[in-house]
Amino acid sequence: MSSNNNTDRQSLELVLRGISKRFGDVVALEPSDLVVKPGVLLSLLGPSGCGKTTTLRVIAGFEAADTGSVLIGGKDVTLLPPNKRGLGMVFQNYSLFPHMTVADNVAFGLRMEKASEQEIKRRVGEMLDLVQLPGVEKRFPNQLSGGQQQRIALARSLVTNPSVLLLDEPLGALDKNLRETMQFELRRIQNTLGITTILVTHDQEEALTLSDQVVVMDQGRFQQIGTPSEVYESPETRFVSEFLGTSNLLSGDISAPTDSDDRKVTLQYGEVKTVIESPGAPSIPAGPATIAIRPEKIVLSKRSPEMRNVLQGIVKGHVFRGSYHAYEISVAGRDDPIFVYDQAGERSTDAVHPIGSGVYLTWKRENSVVLRD
Amino acid sequence: MLIYVVLFFIFLLGPIFIVVSISFTETEFVAFPPQGFSWKWYQRFFEYEPFIDSFIVSVELAIATALLAVALGVPAALAVTRGRVPYANTIMTFLLSPLSMPLIVVGFALLFYLSALGLGVSFVSLLIAHTVISLPYVVRTVAGVYRGISPDYEESAAVLGANRMQIFWYVTLPMIKPGIFAGMLFAMLISIDNLPISFFFGSADTNTLPVVMLSYLEHQFDPSVAAASSIQLIVAIIGLFIVERIYGLDAMAPAS
Numbered sequence A: 001m002s003s004n005n006n007t008d009r010q011s012l013e014l015v016l017r018g019i020s021k022r023f024g025d026v027v028a029l030e031p032s033d034l035v036v037k038p039g040v041l042l043s044l045l046g047p048s049g050c051g052k053t054t055t056l057r058v059i060a061g062f063e064a065a066d067t068g069s070v071l072i073g074g075k076d077v078t079l080l081p082p083n084k085r086g087l088g089m090v091f092q093n094y095s096l097f098p099h100m101t102v103a104d105n106v107a108f109g110l111r112m113e114k115a116s117e118q119e120i121k122r123r124v125g126e127m128l129d130l131v132q133l134p135g136v137e138k139r140f141p142n143q144l145s146g147g148q149q150q151r152i153a154l155a156r157s158l159v160t161n162p163s164v165l166l167l168d169e170p171l172g173a174l175d176k177n178l179r180e181t182m183q184f185e186l187r188r189i190q191n192t193l194g195i196t197t198i199l200v201t202h203d204q205e206e207a208l209t210l211s212d213q214v215v216v217m218d219q220g221r222f223q224q225i226g227t228p229s230e231v232y233e234s235p236e237t238r239f240v241s242e243f244l245g246t247s248n249l250l251s252g253d254i255s256a257p258t259d260s261d262d263r264k265v266t267l268q269y270g271e272v273k274t275v276i277e278s279p280g281a282p283s284i285p286a287g288p289a290t291i292a293i294r295p296e297k298i299v300l301s302k303r304s305p306e307m308r309n310v311l312q313g314i315v316k317g318h319v320f321r322g323s324y325h326a327y328e329i330s331v332a333g334r335d336d337p338i339f340v341y342d343q344a345g346e347r348s349t350d351a352v353h354p355i356g357s358g359v360y361l362t363w364k365r366e367n368s369v370v371l372r373d
Numbered sequence B: 001m002l003i004y005v006v007l008f009f010i011f012l013l014g015p016i017f018i019v020v021s022i023s024f025t026e027t028e029f030v031a032f033p034p035q036g037f038s039w040k041w042y043q044r045f046f047e048y049e050p051f052i053d054s055f056i057v058s059v060e061l062a063i064a065t066a067l068l069a070v071a072l073g074v075p076a077a078l079a080v081t082r083g084r085v086p087y088a089n090t091i092m093t094f095l096l097s098p099l100s101m102p103l104i105v106v107g108f109a110l111l112f113y114l115s116a117l118g119l120g121v122s123f124v125s126l127l128i129a130h131t132v133i134s135l136p137y138v139v140r141t142v143a144g145v146y147r148g149i150s151p152d153y154e155e156s157a158a159v160l161g162a163n164r165m166q167i168f169w170y171v172t173l174p175m176i177k178p179g180i181f182a183g184m185l186f187a188m189l190i191s192i193d194n195l196p197i198s199f200f201f202g203s204a205d206t207n208t209l210p211v212v213m214l215s216y217l218e219h220q221f222d223p224s225v226a227a228a229s230s231i232q233l234i235v236a237i238i239g240l241f242i243v244e245r246i247y248g249l250d251a252m253a254p255a256s
Helices: A052-060 A102-112 A117-130 A146-158 A176-193 A204-210 A228-233 A238-243 B002-022 B040-047 B049-082 B088-100 B103-116 B123-147 B152-159 B164-193 B196-200 B209-219 B224-246
Strands: A014-023 A026-036 A041-045 A067-072 A087-090 A164-168 A196-201 A213-218 A221-226 A248-254 A262-269 A272-279 A287-293 A299-301 A310-320 A324-330 A338-343 A358-362 A368-370
Touching: A014 A052, A026 A052, A026 A067, A026 A221, A041 A052, A041 A204, A052 A087, A052 A164, A052 A196, A087 A146, A087 B152, A102 A117, A102 A146, A117 A146, A117 A176, A146 A176, A176 A204, A196 A204, A204 A228, A213 A228, A213 A238, A221 A228, A221 A238, A238 A248, A238 A287, A262 A287, A272 A310, A299 A338, A324 A358, B002 B224, B040 B049, B040 B224, B049 B088, B049 B123, B049 B164, B049 B209, B049 B224, B088 B123, B103 B123, B103 B196, B123 B164, B123 B196, B152 B164, B164 B224, B196 B209, B209 B224
Parallel strands: A041 A196, A041 A213, A087 A164, A164 A196, A272 A368
Antiparallel strands: A014 A026, A014 A067, A213 A221, A248 A262, A248 A287, A262 A272, A287 A368, A299 A358, A310 A324, A310 A358, A324 A338
């Protein structure tokens, strides 16, 4: 194998072509396509049972896809077993071999390649430096903290210069503070090596923080593929908008498509009709439609603002959450309250809207989006 | 509660205590409480050839049984637990079935079967018969330990380039070692203690110690049998002690 004389990593493209997988009657993955450009960190994000783990296991070769093919760097690896695919993988519970020292754990992949002991020693040292844990060679995994084990697992998976790195909920077992530190750490290492990486997670914050690209999955389908800000700010479906944090959904009637992506949506709450402007994909037909707005994109004011998108409501609930005020606003004729996160900013606490007071809700047209479903 | 525990221990350990104490008696007959103190019944054990010969057979048989049961039981346990084997549960039940069959029946059936195969009464037959009844213990303990080990370890090794043989050798085997060791010890204890199976395969060369002790008891009733029992007991205690020192006895309880 090549790692004996070559430590320069070659970033490779990963392509899934029409991959699908069923388990008996259960469809784990609908036929799906995906292209991951070299050096990109892509997250598969979704609730449990959405098919993200199955996708990862198909890429790793633990599950054989029913249809389709997996290409790494243009080479079809669909029929190769996991040990011939040249991948790196980190599991949720690290799965460090408990009977081996840290050095032997990290060296495992190199030993399988029959690398020389001298080479192994050098590479293990390099890897431990990379994950900022030099000098722990002789320890056993159970003598390390969770975060340290995580780093060693990463070192072990990277030592063989894999073409693609697979991360299966790698931070799921860590507590919150450590998780944030490790997110930065993971991103730093991934950037340093420029390795194509697939991250499976159910944590939307983790996906948005770490990724270049996010694939939101539900019911075995890739619901939306895009950059973190695209999927967060312009969700295409109800599921995506609701899965990625809190979202206000407003149902109304959309006018016929125009040349621009500006759409007029008529909301009817009781007797009151309000026309809202919102961007939406040209393929969305006229008729009933839903628009989504993030709570932090809505501005509250006591007096009627001079803006296009305005709703009127009454404050029903208020909590202070440290960095922002969360309001529950009821709009006459609407069943669900609208949630608004008002950044506290530099304003003093008397700027709080008291419960029971009337407020106007406004937002910029580009901060809302018409959903496909 | 305490009384209950104490009574329980008396009930369980009492007979053992009586047998061991009898083995040191000076009298020519079994007497409790023992009178005097002497090693002469141990001396008798080592001087009486059928005892010492069958003791050697028993020990050899126990070791061979344990090794064979491990050689057959470990791959079976691994395959049935996590391999993609059709009818895994049925196979598991079958492997464990000797546990639920009367040993007399197993022994009787095996004697006919092995004779038909031309093996007849021989050490090999005895070994096969003992392996059949020890196998469930190895399969149970190894499967129990293996089930408790996340498949992630083997999958990690696979991604790192290990083939199936390498995964087994470097990852699975070291991790299931406590189970193998415990299963092996169980197999040895089951074999060394077995009477009903061994009884069917008795001949001058293949009599095990329990068989000889039984026939000895039919004609004589001197305390040398107590000495033989005590020696067997010591063998078992040494075995358990080794396990306890190496893995702790907890390792012998299969994970649910």
